[in-house]
Amino acid sequence: MALTPPSPAETAISAQHLVRRFGNFTAVNDVSFRVEKGEIFGFLGPNGSGKTTVIKMLTGLLPLSGGSALVEGIDVRTDSEGVREHIGYMSQNFSLYYDLTVEENLQFYGRIYSLEAARLKRRMEEIVQLNGLGPYLNRLAAQLSGGWKQRLALGCAMLHEPKLLFLDEPTAGIDPVARRQLWDLLFELSGHGITFFVTTHYMDEAERCSHVAYIYYGKLIADGTPDSLRQLPDVQPQGTMRVEITAPEVTRALRIARHIPGIRSATIFGQSIHALVEEHFDLDVLRNQLLKEGISVSEIRPLAPSLEDVFVELTYKHQSLLEAASD
Amino acid sequence: MTNLFRGFGAVFYKEALHVRRDAGTLFFSLTMPLLQMFLLGFAIDTNIRQINTVAYNADGRRESRELLDRFKNSDSFHIIRYVENDHDLNDMIIAGKARVGIKIPVDFSDRLLRGMSAQVLVLIDGSDSSVAGQAINVSTAIGLDESLRRVLQDRAAFAVDMRPKLLFNPDSRSPNFFLPGLTAIMLLNVTTFLTAFSIVREKERGTLEQLFVTPVRPFGLLLGKLLPYLGIGFFELCLILFFMRFVFLVPIHGNVFLLALLSLPYLFAALSLGILISSKASSQAEAMQLAFLPILPSVFFSGYIFPRETIPAMLYPLSYLIPATYFINITRGIILRGAGLVHLWTDGLALCILGATLLTIAARRFRNKVIMA
Numbered sequence: 001m002a003l004t005p006p007s008p009a010e011t012a013i014s015a016q017h018l019v020r021r022f023g024n025f026t027a028v029n030d031v032s033f034r035v036e037k038g039e040i041f042g043f044l045g046p047n048g049s050g051k052t053t054v055i056k057m058l059t060g061l062l063p064l065s066g067g068s069a070l071v072e073g074i075d076v077r078t079d080s081e082g083v084r085e086h087i088g089y090m091s092q093n094f095s096l097y098y099d100l101t102v103e104e105n106l107q108f109y110g111r112i113y114s115l116e117a118a119r120l121k122r123r124m125e126e127i128v129q130l131n132g133l134g135p136y137l138n139r140l141a142a143q144l145s146g147g148w149k150q151r152l153a154l155g156c157a158m159l160h161e162p163k164l165l166f167l168d169e170p171t172a173g174i175d176p177v178a179r180r181q182l183w184d185l186l187f188e189l190s191g192h193g194i195t196f197f198v199t200t201h202y203m204d205e206a207e208r209c210s211h212v213a214y215i216y217y218g219k220l221i222a223d224g225t226p227d228s229l230r231q232l233p234d235v236q237p238q239g240t241m242r243v244e245i246t247a248p249e250v251t252r253a254l255r256i257a258r259h260i261p262g263i264r265s266a267t268i269f270g271q272s273i274h275a276l277v278e279e280h281f282d283l284d285v286l287r288n289q290l291l292k293e294g295i296s297v298s299e300i301r302p303l304a305p306s307l308e309d310v311f312v313e314l315t316y317k318h319q320s321l322l323e324a325a326s327d
Numbered sequence: 328m329t330n331l332f333r334g335f336g337a338v339f340y341k342e343a344l345h346v347r348r349d350a351g352t353l354f355f356s357l358t359m360p361l362l363q364m365f366l367l368g369f370a371i372d373t374n375i376r377q378i379n380t381v382a383y384n385a386d387g388r389r390e391s392r393e394l395l396d397r398f399k400n401s402d403s404f405h406i407i408r409y410v411e412n413d414h415d416l417n418d419m420i421i422a423g424k425a426r427v428g429i430k431i432p433v434d435f436s437d438r439l440l441r442g443m444s445a446q447v448l449v450l451i452d453g454s455d456s457s458v459a460g461q462a463i464n465v466s467t468a469i470g471l472d473e474s475l476r477r478v479l480q481d482r483a484a485f486a487v488d489m490r491p492k493l494l495f496n497p498d499s500r501s502p503n504f505f506l507p508g509l510t511a512i513m514l515l516n517v518t519t520f521l522t523a524f525s526i527v528r529e530k531e532r533g534t535l536e537q538l539f540v541t542p543v544r545p546f547g548l549l550l551g552k553l554l555p556y557l558g559i560g561f562f563e564l565c566l567i568l569f570f571m572r573f574v575f576l577v578p579i580h581g582n583v584f585l586l587a588l589l590s591l592p593y594l595f596a597a598l599s600l601g602i603l604i605s606s607k608a609s610s611q612a613e614a615m616q617l618a619f620l621p622i623l624p625s626v627f628f629s630g631y632i633f634p635r636e637t638i639p640a641m642l643y644p645l646s647y648l649i650p651a652t653y654f655i656n657i658t659r660g661i662i663l664r665g666a667g668l669v670h671l672w673t674d675g676l677a678l679c680i681l682g683a684t685l686l687t688i689a690a691r692r693f694r695n696k697v698i699m700a
Binding site: 059061081084085087089091093094095096097098099100104108109111112113114166 | 333334336337338340341344345348349532533534536537538539540541542543544
């Protein structure tokens with residue numbers, strides 16, 4: 001992926017050839033990406049793949065073993081405190097003090113960022129307004145439900161009006177309604193020019209990001225808009241197409257389908273089968289084969305690859321490259 | 328802009344709120360030491376009196392009875408039973424009913440009257456060394472005294488007259504000995520536990536991680552967390568001193584303000600231990616176990632209960648590394664011996680050096696194991 005020189009005016013994060021080693025272990029291996037201002041950047045990858053390490057490097061907590069990074073135009077290697085001044089961070093634990101009230105939590109984080117009294121008061125009113133925390137101001141944080149804890153944590157991270165927010169798995173353990181509301185809020189804020197760096201395990205959340213990257217064992221193996229990733233040749237090889245087959249008894253149907261020549265791969269997706277087939281594959285062959293076994297297909301339709309498909313394909317490819325390299 | 332202590336005020340205020348919200352823990356940590364004070368102040372007496380003794384007087388004449396009376400009058404021995412044979416004498420000791428057995432042979436008076444050396448057998452149960460030591464000392468002294476009395480028939484003066492005088496604690500009161508030392512141990516307990524817990528709690532909750540991505544400086548963070556507990560430790564000290572003076576009637580001969588001043592480097596050392604523990608422990612249960620580690624050497628190697636002179640030579644240097652060693656000398660010095668800064672400045676200096684070293688190690692470990700982990 002070719003990198004144009006970063007222009008601080010539009011770029012929120014510019015990471016170039018990031019490397020982080022712990023002893024002999026390379027946790028982050030030559031990772032480069034750019035996040036433009038106002039983007040919702042989804043950073044995905046399995047547990048232990050280096051997501052948290054990258055966040056720690058970008059927030060100035062971990063020194064870089066190699067490479068460079070500008071965050072909001074500030075070099076993390078030389079001015080990590082300056083970086084922390086300009087960013088907000090919310091972890092999946094909703095780092096709140098449970099024995100303090102909602103108001104005291106907000107006040108504490110405001111003081112940490114040295115907001116003077118008048119500004120703190122104004123910002124608290126704005127945050128309370130935006131997140132609807134009004135009725136809960138005097139309640140202990142411990143007594144809030146998961147969704148409200150998350151809103152409060154987000155509020156605490158935004159008090160000092162950062163232009164860039166890191167959200168580390170912001171929706172882990174949150175009910176679907178609260179999840180939806182959080183994303184609505186993120187879209188609204190990003191409309192006002194705030195940049196979000198979000199890690200998540202939910203594929204539907206990844207689909208909502210304007211820019212996604214996938215890290216696998218320290219290597220960045222995908223980087224782009226969700227649509228551009230779907231069209232990668234590795235995901236959608238030349239001469240193939242994806243179809244969704246809806247039929248009863250999907251598990252038995254899958255076992256049969258896997259033995260039909262022309263079907264490259266197939267997997268169950270809810271009540272249907274997603275299959276990667278050769279472009280000139282005759283779908284009637286499949287239909288008849290299944291009918292012979294007593295399964296009548298109700299629908300077959302073409303399908304665009306989901307982001308999950310994208311990451312699965314890229315992971316397989318990367319794994320086989322790694323195995324080839326080690327042989 | 329680059330304020331080394333940035334965030335101190337905010338963290339301090341927040342920590343004070345935690346303490347106020349969790350009044351139970353505060354109450355518990357303040358009353359526990361008082362409970363221990365009552366236990367050690369009232370229930371434990373290190374002076375050995377009235378050792379259970381069994382006597383077998385095979386002689387039975389006046390001289391032998393007089394000797395047994397001298398044993399009784401020494402206040403060290405309490406004759407619980409007279410037996411009539413060696414077998415019973417042995418059995419009483421083996422059964423643990425008596426710690427000392429005195430056997431006066433049948434020819435005791437005869438030999439004395441003939442001017443010969445008479446023997447008395449004193450059997451001592453050695454299973455408790457301090458009781459045995461006392462029994463040996465007192466019985467030897469009685470024998471020596473009795474011999475001298477018979478040699479110096481004409482009531483002539485002793486050639487050498489030893490006159491031991493107990494300074495500072497003339498009545499050998501146990502509270503006077505225990506409570507100043509207990510002060511040091513209790514302060515260590517309270518401050519180490521509270522700091523370790525307050526940091527580990529934030530580790531468990533993930534709020535520490537959050538604080539690290541704010542512009543808060545490590546010094547501001549640590550100091551903001553330490554000072555409230557330094558205050559609590561200080562309050563604890565006042566509470567202990569108050570009870571010691573007015574409930575246990577331990578006289579304070581020296582300057583209380585000097586004691587307060589010299590307690591500061593000690594408290595700092597204790598708080599640094601707390602940080603050190605929190606850099607290792609990842610849960611409050613783990614912190615609890617680790618916090619006991621510094622307590623044990625502080626109890627056994629500092630001279631708190633056992634004199635430092637009893638420590639084996641190999642372990643002796645260890646006692647110099649224990650902050651409690653110095654602080655116990657300071658508390659006993661000021662409270663019992665009326666010592667001033669002239670006498671105690673070396674201990675104060677040692678505490679400052681230990682405290683600074685511990686804080687540096689703790690801060691470095693904290694940086695490497697907690698912030699960068």
